[in-house]
Amino acid sequence: MTSPIIPLTKTAKDQSTWRFLMNELKPRGKWLTPFNLISIPIILVGLALIVIRFTEGLGAVSNINQEIPWGLWKGFNVVTGVAFAGGAYVLTFIVYILKVDKFHSIVRVTVLNGFLAYLFYAGALVLDLGKPWNIFNPIIGNNFGASSVLFLVAWHFLLYIVAQLIEFSPAVAEWLGARRAHKLLSGLTLGAVIFGITLSTLHQSGLGALFLMASQKIHPLWYNEFIPILFLVSSVFAGLSMVIFEGSISQRVFFRKISSKNRESRNSLVQSLSKICAFSMFAYLAMQFLVFIHGQHWDLLNTPMGYWFLLEMIGFVLVPMALFFYASRKSSILLSRVAAIITILGIILNRLNVSIIAFRWDAAVHYVPSWMEVVVSITIILIQIWIFRWVISRMPVLDESPKWAQKASH
């Protein structure tokens, strides 16, 4: 108990800490993998474009205009990305609040994913800001625009990043071998989880509430006063579909990291997640249906935008919902993954519809993202994957915690 919080910061061990961190920063294994060969050039181009964006202004890189001021970086990286990071709050609810222990093996990787997603989407936001040096204005000083939904969302982003960092911090402590800190940080988990779930319910819906004032700018099939609730409910299956999808990839890429016990339990996990997805999608569809009936937009269905709406609702919600139900019945992991991928596409479609496609659908000049915007969007995601991979292969995220940490938590 007398050991310092982080033993490695002791002056005597200073050099070894440094060496340890330097060693950990080096790449592991061969680096000429197909993923690296594709991602490195894209990232380099993306970084160059980011430099251009800051030296020449937003207009040099982006196609956003006076009527459609939010483009791909906000509509895709922020509004869509945050929905996919929703898996973290759903899983922490299941594991730490409902205490369903079988999901314990995937909660850390999901929280890590969520944390990185928020961090990088906040980064995407900085790129998109005209005056990013003023980003701290709503956080400090007397510039609180408290009547703004965006004010709420900004604060929640910040606080949720901190909450997720606390939720993930025991893994960092285990990696550094800091036992005292591990004990302390583990004690904070429940508080961070409760705080985090509360923040999530508010900002997942808040992202939808951002568009409430754009009432006549968004096509009536997508605009309604219930956007916040629809965004919140859809974030449940968006996040869990991402967990299924990401799990299917990391199972292959980080095969050796996952213990054989956890590998076996994966199938039953995916089955349970499929069921949760299916039910939440059913709830979502029912709400969409009620909203549609309430809005009395039958005549709009027989227009191009109406077909687009039906495609989203049937092709990308109803169909994957049925697939999820069927997959959990037949316990077919392959079908679950297919359903997850369709659901992910559907969420992208939905969020882009609200924020970009159906936004000023009647404008004379339509917004189509430039190739440069697309490359920067992909760059942000690729850098996120790089860091994700770096953390996974070093910290106990997918594999079991060290023995001392397991003992401490029981």
Added chain:
Amino acid sequence: MTIDRRKFFKSIAITGMTIIGVNASGAPKAKSEDEETEFYGILYDSSICIGCQACEKACAKAHGLPEPTDKPEVGVVRKTSENQRCVLNSYETSQGEVYVRNQCMHCNEPACAAACLTQAMYKTKEGPVIWREDKCMGCRYCMISCPFDVPKFEYGSTNPKIQKCDMCYDRIIKGEKPVCVETCGDALFFGTRRELVAEARRRIAEIPELYIDSIYGERVAGGTGYLYLAPVAPGELGFDTRIQPSSYPALTKGFLYSVPSVFILVPTLLLGIHEATKSRKTKDENHD
């Protein structure tokens, strides 16, 4: 350890309360300002306007913007831009050719100011809605929210500004009239909103064959500082008829007001469930 945890919860509660407090304090303040002061506004009479563009040119000069080169033409819709804070447009209507001036409407309850998370967009107590450069972070949420599509962003700049009419706020606080009103003969009329409405009513009553019996801006979007007298309905003059007659910030009120209750109810519920599941688990362990 338990004390640590308790302390932690306490700090969470305090953080939560500050957020609630901040959120709750925003609304009533604005209301009391509303009651105390009278907003200034501008009345535009399209039956007098001859489309000479003197106001456009004076505006550009006063705000260091390039002088407009194009002229109002029937069939061409000119729009305000990052280089032009106000434009004149010409429409062929059922009552012949009519000029309309477009600029910031200076809403009583501006969507842009409610949207702004740094109070850079700000409804002054004198009435003009102004933009404050040192506060703005360039998120462009004001542009998303404004029903009239007024705020314009300098996409070509590395230190971009939002350009929009500020009713010459710097002149108003000195007791002067906005440059456009100063320049214009009679089509623009400056005064408190109450005076403007009375003046508009008087004109309608005096020459009813010249105007429709309605003042655009009196109710639209919850009432605006700019008021229009016209011989035809606003729909014929390029105004978006889908703009709602009530306040835009009211659309987010329900969501924002639910925040404090969510902050109290959700953590309580979660803690409750946590406690319930915990006791069941220890029972299970006892059976073992």
